Amino acid sequence: MSSFVVPIDELKKLTDPEYGEMNAITAACIYAIADPSVKALIPPPLELADPALLIIYVSDINHPTFAKSYIEGGIGVLTKLTDNAGATHTGLYYFNLQLCGSGSQNATFMGREQSGLPKKFADSISLKRVYDKVHFHIERNGVRLLDAQMIIGCYNNPYYSNGLEELDPQKGLLQEGGVLTHRYNIDDVNGLHNMQIYYYNSPTFYCHYEPAYAKVNLKSSEYDPWGEIKIAEILGGSWSINNNFIVDITKIYSYPDDKAWNVMQYLYTGRFDPLIGRRCGMTPFDCPAR
Numbered sequence: 001m002s003s004f005v006v007p008i009d010e011l012k013k014l015t016d017p018e019y020g021e022m023n024a025i026t027a028a029c030i031y032a033i034a035d036p037s038v039k040a041l042i043p044p045p046l047e048l049a050d051p052a053l054l055i056i057y058v059s060d061i062n063h064p065t066f067a068k069s070y071i072e073g074g075i076g077v078l079t080k081l082t083d084n085a086g087a088t089h090t091g092l093y094y095f096n097l098q099l100c101g102s103g104s105q106n107a108t109f110m111g112r113e114q115s116g117l118p119k120k121f122a123d124s125i126s127l128k129r130v131y132d133k134v135h136f137h138i139e140r141n142g143v144r145l146l147d148a149q150m151i152i153g154c155y156n157n158p159y160y161s162n163g164l165e166e167l168d169p170q171k172g173l174l175q176e177g178g179v180l181t182h183r184y185n186i187d188d189v190n191g192l193h194n195m196q197i198y199y200y201n202s203p204t205f206y207c208h209y210e211p212a213y214a215k216v217n218l219k220s221s222e223y224d225p226w227g228e229i230k231i232a233e234i235l236g237g238s239w240s241i242n243n244n245f246i247v248d249i250t251k252i253y254s255y256p257d258d259k260a261w262n263v264m265q266y267l268y269t270g271r272f273d274p275l276i277g278r279r280c281g282m283t284p285f286d287c288p289a290r
Contacts (some may be wrong), residue, residue, distance in 0.1 A: 035230035067103030069185030143221035155236025
């Protein structure tokens with residue numbers, strides 16, 4: 001039975017991102033090359049990697065360690081950052097992640113407030129496969145932000161490879177990977193401050209993998225500008241079953257506090273809808289009509 005008082009040792013495990021695992025994931029993923037215009041959507045000093053690989057996915061996450069099962073979709077681009085010591089880090093920069101399902105509340109809180117990932121609640125997310133055909137979509141505020149179809153078999157670009165095509169299902173295959181994410185503090189006294197970039201060393205163990213031919217359509221809702229992200233070329237897609245986990249989390253860059261708002265202008269929309277506004281021009285001293 002739960003309690004309003006949680007033992008400290010248990011609390012630390014429940015809130016430490018390094019304990020986070022996502023197991024038994026069924027995922028549909030699209031690999032593309034981002035249009036150069038995407039460069040204007042990522043906060044300095046991040047730069048587009050070469051190639052600027054764009055990842056679009058929907059995952060059915062059946063056994064996470066920090067929440068009940070949920071479904072998640074996202075869009076991100078491969079970026080690089082040179083830290084103050086001269087080392088270069090390469091990882092995905094996510095523009096936005098959308099979640100729904102019974103575990104989405106915990107997963108959104110842990111991902112956004114705890115880890116700095118740009119997570120929101122979607123109206124609906126769907127991932128369906130019938131024989132060799134796959135369809136997946138994300139809807140929010142009445143708009144289908146993502147609408148994608150795949151046919152299992154081969155990539156759009158016959159020369160594309162990510163090393164997973166020869167996976168042995170009896171052994172599986174571990175693929176290294178990481179995420180560049182922003183974390184910050186905000187309060188009434190200091191405002192927005194302590195803006196930092198962390199590298200999440202987050203490999204994925206693949207149990208099953210199938211290449212696919214992919215088509216995708218991105219649209220924008222009032223608060224979710226997915227259509228702003230342009231694609232230069234679709235390389236292909238995939239259907240997989242995998243487990244994702246965190247090895248370590250490292251702070252790699254700190255912004256001066258006077259630059260925090262400059263960075264937040266890139267981050268806000270992926271995390272929040274507008275929070276403050278007047279009621280049709282009314283003031284706090286006006287009573288609504290009855």
